[in-house]
Amino acid sequence: MILYSFFNSSTSYRVRIALALKGLAHELRTVDIRAGEQYAGPHRTLSPVGGVPVLVTDEGEVITQSLAILDYLDRIAPQVPLYPADPVQRAHVLELALLISCDIHPLNNLRALKYLADPLAVGPEARSAWYAHWIAEGLGAAEVLLQRRGSSTYCFGDSPGAADCCLVPQVANALRMGCDLTPYPRVQQIHATCLSHPAFQAAAPERQPDHRP
Ligand SMILES: N[C@@H](CCC(=O)N[C@@H](CS)C(=O)NCC(=O)O)C(=O)O
Incomplete structure (x- = not known):
């Protein structure tokens, strides 16, 4: 592959x-x-x-x-498996993965930020506010969903799945852009747990051969 x-x-x-x-x-x-x-x-x-x-x-x-x-x-x-077999639990994993993939990521994607800058002439300060706003909206909702589903080791259950695959990179982006994550303790806790897992470590941006400052 x-x-x-x-x-x-x-x-x-x-x-x-x-x-x-x-x-x-x-x-x-x-x-x-x-x-x-x-x-x-x-x-x-x-x-x-x-x-x-x-x-x-x-x-x-x-x-x-x-x-x-x-x-x-x-x-x-x-x-x-990245998804649980149980239909409801599977739906909950997808719910979080789609929240991140559809409700946060596209709004803050590179091409969206570029379009804000040119041709819409939105300045750097307003673009940062835009970025932080959608992180706060999205991670705020993720925090509610995760707290509602309990206190498992990972997003859902005791092994990582598709929701964790989506959450950790989104948190990495938020941290890179200087967003405040203190309102999202469950998100932070899961993020920290995932970062100690070898698969998440191997996939991290700083471990990639094309990594640069
Ligand atoms: N919905 C797509 C989004 C893919 C995507 O846009 N990826 C970003 C990087 S995270 C990208 O290539 N952006 C380039 C750009 O916006 O110009 C997916 O989940 O694969």
Whole structure:
């Protein structure tokens, strides 16, 4: 398998965690989204929307969208499941994963921030306020959902799953952007637990071969 990734892309980070949890061998290829490599050339053919991650399977099938990739990995390597079998528990995992993937990430994605800057001429201070606002809205909701579901080691239960794959990279982004996480103690606790897990450590941005300041 080939994973097209960028070290501090949170959606790539989701997939790197899943690959590490499942112990799946893969080749990592960098798409420098700071340099705009996602918008042009061969990568745009792989990813019509112009982004990472993209997974190319051993059979040469191209899969975009991190949650579709997670689902694919879960089907081909079910021994370490990312979702519980119980329908309600599975829905709760998806609920949190989708909250992060649909209600936070797109609003603060690079292309959205770039569009705010140009052509909308939103200045750096207002862009930071925008970023912090959607983090607060989203992580505030995540905190409520997580507290409602109990006090398990990970988001749901005693082993990490798809919700943790989404939560940890989103928290990494929030910390990188200087957002205050003190209102979200359960989020912080799960984040800290995940960071001590070897799969999350292997997938971390600072451990990637393309990492840079
Ligand atoms: N919904 C997509 C989002 C993919 C995405 O946009 N990834 C970001 C990096 S985290 C990206 O490539 N951004 C490039 C840009 O916005 O120009 C997924 O979950 O895979």
